[in-house]
Amino acid sequence: MNQEVIEKANEIINAKTGYIGGGMDGYATLALIDENGYPTASTLTIAKADGIKWLTFCTSPDSNKAKRISSCNRASVCVNSNEYNITLVGTIEVLVDEASRKDNWLPAMEAEGMHWSSYDDPSFCVLRFTTERYNLFVGYNEAAGAI
Numbered sequence: 001m002n003q004e005v006i007e008k009a010n011e012i013i014n015a016k017t018g019y020i021g022g023g024m025d026g027y028a029t030l031a032l033i034d035e036n037g038y039p040t041a042s043t044l045t046i047a048k049a050d051g052i053k054w055l056t057f058c059t060s061p062d063s064n065k066a067k068r069i070s071s072c073n074r075a076s077v078c079v080n081s082n083e084y085n086i087t088l089v090g091t092i093e094v095l096v097d098e099a100s101r102k103d104n105w106l107p108a109m110e111a112e113g114m115h116w117s118s119y120d121d122p123s124f125c126v127l128r129f130t131t132e133r134y135n136l137f138v139g140y141n142e143a144a145g146a147i
Contacts, residue, residue, distance in 0.1 A: 005143035009086045009136045010051025013079055017046045017055075018106050030057060030129070031076040032068040032092070040068070046079075047104045047126070052088055053147060054130045056095075056104050060115065061125040066094045069127065077129055084139070090132040100126045 016026045031041045042065060049055040055077060059065050069075070075092040078085070095101070098119075104126045105119035116124040136143045 002143040002145065005136050005138050005141045006052065006134075008138045009084070009134075009143075012084060012086065012138070013046065013049045013051055013055065016079065017049050018108075028055065028057075029078045029080075030065070030092075030127075031078070032065060033072040033074060034064075034068055035071060040064075044127075047106060052086065052131055052134050052136075054128060055088075056129070057127040058104055058106075058109070058116075059125060059127060060123045061094060061096055062123070065127065066125060069094050075129055077131075085135075085137040087135045088129070088131045089134070090130050092127055092129045095126040095128055100128070 016028070018026070026045050027043050028046050029041050030044050031039050034040045044057040044059070047056045047058050069092050073091045073093060075090060077088045080086065101119045101124055105124075108114075109116060110118075118124075131147050133146045134144065
């Protein structure tokens with residue numbers, strides 16, 4: 001049963017990557033620890049993912065999120081709807097290397113009004129979340145464990 005729930009969770013997350021969902025369909029909530037030790041949550045678009053194993057998000061290197069990660073790399077991601085709740089716990093890192101930025105650049109980011117001009121814009125970076133453990137509720141079935 002656990003493997004079936006994991007596979008469904010993988011499908012849900014992979015279907016939400018790359019700005020393909022529209023509206024809130026492609027978003028996840030990222031929780032980080034702030035400078036005072038309190039949890040903070042932000043809603044971000046999932047750029048890329050390998051199911052529940054890892055997810056990437058895009059932001060600016062001088063954003064609050066990137067600053068918080070430099071102080072504490074522990075994080076949690078939640079993807080949910082009325083039909084599922086996928087909660088992941090792990091670590092997160094800020095990537096500024098050219099290969100990571102280019103790999104996570106999405107055509108939709110070129111739209112007017114976006115924050116960045118291209119993947120080599122110095123105000124563009126990638127947040128890579130790596131799952132260590134998970135708690136899944138999908139299709140009225142639960143699974144919890146470590147990766």
